[in-house]
Amino acid sequence: ELKVEQNPLFLSMQEGKNYTIYCNYSTTSDRLYWYRQDPGKSLESLFVLLSNGAVKQEGRLMASLDTKARLSTLHITAAVHDLSATYFCAVDFRDDKIIFGKGTRLHILP
Amino acid sequence: SAVISQKPSRDICQRGTSLTIQCQVDSQVTMMFWYRQQPGQSLTLIATANQGSEATYESGFVIDKFPISRPNLTFSTLTVSNMSPEDSSIYLCSVEARGTSWDNEQFFGPGTRLTVL
Numbered sequence: 001e002l003k004v005e006q007n008p009l010f011l012s013m014q015e016g017k018n019y020t021i022y023c024n025y026s027t028t029s030d031r032l033y034w035y036r037q038d039p040g041k042s043l044e045s046l047f048v049l050l051s052n053g054a055v056k057q058e059g060r061l062m063a064s065l066d067t068k069a070r071l072s073t074l075h076i077t078a079a080v081h082d083l084s085a086t087y088f089c090a091v092d093f094r095d096d097k098i099i100f101g102k103g104t105r106l107h108i109l110p
Numbered sequence: 111s112a113v114i115s116q117k118p119s120r121d122i123c124q125r126g127t128s129l130t131i132q133c134q135v136d137s138q139v140t141m142m143f144w145y146r147q148q149p150g151q152s153l154t155l156i157a158t159a160n161q162g163s164e165a166t167y168e169s170g171f172v173i174d175k176f177p178i179s180r181p182n183l184t185f186s187t188l189t190v191s192n193m194s195p196e197d198s199s200i201y202l203c204s205v206e207a208r209g210t211s212w213d214n215e216q217f218f219g220p221g222t223r224l225t226v227l
Contacts, residue, residue, distance in 0.1 A: 031214060041221075042218045042219060042221045043153075045111075045217060048215055088153070090153075098143075099155075100152045100153040101152060102152045103152050
């Protein structure tokens with residue numbers, strides 16, 4: 001069965017702190033996506049990770065991929081309020097079937 | 111990147127009626143997909159819209175309920191048929207374009223917020 005599991009599902013944190021969101025998936029994958037969704041909005045593409053050991057950074061967000069462990073992480077450094085949103089990972093399981101995780105609702109307290 | 115528009119952006123419909131959602135992309139794309147996002151939930155893939163042939167539906171979704179058209183490489187429609195309140199969701203169109211400068215990316219339209227009374 002194709003599964004994508006994210007944790008935590010909810011995260012409330014103080015500004016300035018660091019935290020990591022985890023994304024596990026069930027079987028071999030070609031690529032992994034991270035998206036951001038603000039309330040009432042569509043999805044904004046953050047990162048696409050294509051190979052084992054891939055690491056991408058944009059501002060305070062850094063994503064990595066370990067295909068052997070079937071694990072991706074989204075690390076938030078020195079969080080700011082503007083990063084409050086729901087973050088989804090999505091996995092492409094080689095037949096263009098993209099499965100989304102349940103999402104992590106991130107709330108950063110000023 | 112691709113610019114994707116959807117019409118309507120939102121609608122309120124009566125039970126038993128049907129609504130057709132349009133998705134227009136500003137460039138030719140290889141793949142077009144339709145997703146559903148129920149309130150407070152993640153995204154679920156409904157189907158892949160194939161140009162010139164029948165759509166490929168995921169488990170739990172059928173053509174009679176969600177007929178899809180894709181007459182060309184920039185346009186697709188999704189119809190939600192014989193609606194019930196359980197169909198209240200956001201419906202999102204998504205595209206990929208393999209072999210272009212934004213290969214490996216999947217972009218999403220703004221979504222159509224559907225409420226069924």
